[in-house]
Amino acid sequence: MIPTIAVTIGDPAGVGPEIALKAARALAPRLQKGELRLRLIGAEAAIIDIGQRLSLPCPRVARSDDALGIWPIEGAAIEMGRNGPEGGRQAYEAVAEGVRRTMSGQASAIVTAPLNKESLHKAGYRFAGHTELLAHLTGARDSAMMLAHGTFRVSHVTTHIALEDVPKRVTGARIRRVLDLTIEALGRLGVANPRVAVAALNPHAGEGGIFGDHDIRVTAPIIEDYRARGIDVSGPVPGDTVFVKLRGGAYDAVVAMYHDQGHIPVKLLGFQVDPDTGEWLGLSGVNITLGLPIVRTSVDHGTAFDIAGRGIARESSLIEAIDYALMLAKGQGG
Helix, strand or coil: CCCEEEEECCCCCCCHHHHHHHHHHHCHHHHHCCCCEEEEEEEHHHHHHHHHHHCCCCCCECCCCCCEEEEEECCCCCCCCCCCHHHHHHHHHHHHHHHHHHHCCCCCEEEECCCCHHHHHHCCCCCCCHHHHHHHHHCCCCCEEEEEECCEEEEECCCCCCHHHHHHHCCHHHHHHHHHHHHHHHHHCCCCCCCEEEECCCHHHHCCCCCCCHHHHHHHHHHHHHHHCCCCEEEEECHHHHHHHHHCCCCCEEEECCHHHHHHHHHHHHEEECCCCCCEEEECCEEEEECCCCCEEEECCCCCHHHCCCCCCCCHHHHHHHHHHHHHHHHCCC
């Protein structure tokens, strides 16, 4: 059975429509070979508008046997590069349609182009981002975010909360939940006997309690329990060394305690910049939502309103997200 990947175009005022069409163009040989099918979800007018503006080939509304097609939502083309309620509404409706199609079995996975949180809120949808929105639409509880850059994988115990609130959210139950989701995801990605490190919350893992005892009191006993059950979990490993060890191949994934602890190393590796001009050369990295009843991956960058419609957005992160979705769907039996 040919896997079908539903790709939402995100906020149509951003780079989402552009990178979706560029990814479809780049994947054309694989589409023709029957390796996958792509369904772009968004307002047909917005997709056609950017296609014509940038001379990119545009698909038609999908028929069941098309390798590439559009699953349309209601909406018109809007002004590029500006946030606003209509862009937020279309972004929400595209995700909702993608979830509906995926949960009904019409798609094997959903891959999302970026939305803008301010536009989403202006449209009346009070979600902190895709992760929270998808949990709401699927009825999932205790989902988690994993970022991946190739085999550099980082899950997060907390994400979009104030730093001052992190310690009280890093509970034993939450750490266990994220560890379980991370180990399960690695198995679906084909990693046998996963090796997972847990990053320390405090500098130097608390330095014997000098800088706080959370790592000693909460995290260490959990890791001891996993190891007693024969599961290869290490830590708590200080945050300033754990990602170096991950990059060196000591682990298959790291569980980070909070948003920036996990995001900074992944984005540092995945965002390529010309050292002479400062120009962005490309973006690599995938955002994976763990704990949903469906497979969902996303690009690891934002709407980039400042370059929307200029034809210079790179599709590499979206293609990587599609490939991760295919691996996860296959590991799930989809």
